[in-house]
Amino acid sequence: xxxxxxxxxxxxxxxxxxxxxxxxxxxxxxxxxxxxxxxxxxxxxxxxxxxxxxxxxxxxxxxxxxxxxxxxxxxxxxxxxxxxxxxxxxxxxxxxxxxxxxxxxxxxxx
Amino acid sequence: xxxxxxxxxxxxxxxxxxxxxxxxxxxxxxxxxxxxxxxxxxxxxxxxxxxxxxxxxxxxxxxxxxxxxxxxxxxxxxxxxxxxxxxxxxxxxxxxxxxxxxxxxxxxxxxxxxxxxxxx
Numbered sequence: 001x002x003x004x005x006x007x008x009x010x011x012x013x014x015x016x017x018x019x020x021x022x023x024x025x026x027x028x029x030x031x032x033x034x035x036x037x038x039x040x041x042x043x044x045x046x047x048x049x050x051x052x053x054x055x056x057x058x059x060x061x062x063x064x065x066x067x068x069x070x071x072x073x074x075x076x077x078x079x080x081x082x083x084x085x086x087x088x089x090x091x092x093x094x095x096x097x098x099x100x101x102x103x104x105x106x107x108x109x110x
Numbered sequence: 111x112x113x114x115x116x117x118x119x120x121x122x123x124x125x126x127x128x129x130x131x132x133x134x135x136x137x138x139x140x141x142x143x144x145x146x147x148x149x150x151x152x153x154x155x156x157x158x159x160x161x162x163x164x165x166x167x168x169x170x171x172x173x174x175x176x177x178x179x180x181x182x183x184x185x186x187x188x189x190x191x192x193x194x195x196x197x198x199x200x201x202x203x204x205x206x207x208x209x210x211x212x213x214x215x216x217x218x219x220x221x222x223x224x225x226x227x228x229x230x
Binding site: 102 | 147
């Protein structure tokens, strides 16, 4: 059981938009930054969003992040088949003094 | 270019020990905290541990507390994870990760991972 809650799967057609939610609590997502990671099959995770809504250099603006209260959202527009991957949210938990992740969301581009 | 290269994984019996290393290059290692994150086969990401830039502060997941020790050698740009009293549930790919500047958690750069298998 993950500390952060994500939907197990989402799907959308190529070119469409999808959002992935990440729900936490006042000690993690409500108090600290949220980051998002993309993991393609057989590869290491890749940072997509940090500090709730910042994109590292090289990440296209098709990827966006937002946070309101204890809920964070990853948005992906202009979906491509290459976006099929597992997506994870993560944050620091101030009560646990530990990092926490969501269980991951599998994105299928139909 | 930031590079992180883990090593030290392998097959170990339950109750045994293993020491993982992560060799870093392409950035000023001593300026950054460093994390270990693991992923059991077919499962999601699990944060394991973090150490601050100086090595003065460490934090651990409850699942490894008292059994794993994170450390670093800034003179050799190397991060370590000493794993003792290993259990079957510790079987996973272990990644080292460098967080963004002035952050503790988790990684804008990741290594390729090293597989640890705990089995008799």
